[in-house]
Amino acid sequence: MSPEPSGADEAARKAELAANLARVEERIESACVAAGRKREDVTLIVVTKTYPASDVRLLAGLGVRNVAENRDQEAAPKAAACADAPLTWHFVGQLQTNKARSVAGYADRVHSVDRARLVTALSGAAVRAEREIGCLIQVAFDAESGSVGERGGVAPDGVTDLAEAVTAAQGLRLDGVMTVAPLTGPLAGQPEAAFERLREISTSLRAAHPAATMVSAGMSADLEEAVRAGATHVRVGSAVLGQRPRLR
Ligand SMILES: *Cc1c(COP(=O)(O)O)cnc(C)c1O
Numbered sequence: 001m002s003p004e005p006s007g008a009d010e011a012a013r014k015a016e017l018a019a020n021l022a023r024v025e026e027r028i029e030s031a032c033v034a035a036g037r038k039r040e041d042v043t044l045i046v047v048t049k050t051y052p053a054s055d056v057r058l059l060a061g062l063g064v065r066n067v068a069e070n071r072d073q074e075a076a077p078k079a080a081a082c083a084d085a086p087l088t089w090h091f092v093g094q095l096q097t098n099k100a101r102s103v104a105g106y107a108d109r110v111h112s113v114d115r116a117r118l119v120t121a122l123s124g125a126a127v128r129a130e131r132e133i134g135c136l137i138q139v140a141f142d143a144e145s146g147s148v149g150e151r152g153g154v155a156p157d158g159v160t161d162l163a164e165a166v167t168a169a170q171g172l173r174l175d176g177v178m179t180v181a182p183l184t185g186p187l188a189g190q191p192e193a194a195f196e197r198l199r200e201i202s203t204s205l206r207a208a209h210p211a212a213t214m215v216s217a218g219m220s221a222d223l224e225e226a227v228r229a230g231a232t233h234v235r236v237g238s239a240v241l242g243q244r245p246r247l248r
Pocket of ligand 1: 047049070092093180218219220221235236237238239
């Protein structure tokens with residue numbers, strides 16, 4: 001992670017983040033108006049991966065309350081460096097079971113729950129940390145039935161069983177569902193269709209689990225489609241922080 005920036009650099013970066021945030025806020029607001037939804041029904045989560053803790057602190061100062069990370073190695077020290085900021089930390093990346101203990105130390109919500117073994121690992125970690133972790137089932141619309149997709153996520157027909165596993169697990173709370181627009185399969189290039197399917201899955205999930213209201217969908221490129229399709233949480237990175245080097 002880069003060293004703390006100087007005062008002038010920090011002021012310039014803060015102004016840049018404020019301008020980007022304002023643009024994203026405007027996009028969410030317009031999408032809500034167009035969809036006949038209330039602005040407060042959509043929560044912005046800023047994805048801070050690859051950007052330093054100093055940016056996270058600036059965002060907190062600009063009123064951001066929800067941030068997300070996708071790699072534990074990067075997230076753990078960043079969350080520690082921002083422990084005094086009033087932030088909710090979301091974990092949105094593929095998660096190995098041996099990282100569950102670390103993630104349970106700082107993440108309030110894990111959006112990428114996609115297999116029973118991970119539920120077991122997170123549950124053990126949450127109990128040990130004496131914390132409750134909110135879980136979202138990540139749905140992959142390009143995964144084969146009964147398997148986990150390449151970028152994480154369970155096939156739609158696996159959601160019910162996994163939701164039951166989360167509900168039965170100590171230390172975990174079932175909060176909802178999440179998806180990333182698929183790059184392959186029949187819904188590739190059709191984010192809105194994927195997000196609508198996610199909402200249908202959410203609707204049937206809520207019949208059995210009424211508290212599982214979160215629908216996490218939409219990123220910088222497709223947040224309008226997500227809002228239109230009923231997302232309650234959008235995960236926006238590059239539109240707020242700037243283009244990342246194309247590593248991930
Ligand atoms: C990086 C990431 C985002 C944000 O993507 P942008 O295109 O930068 O907005 C959202 N969700 C997940 C799971 C991510 O890994």
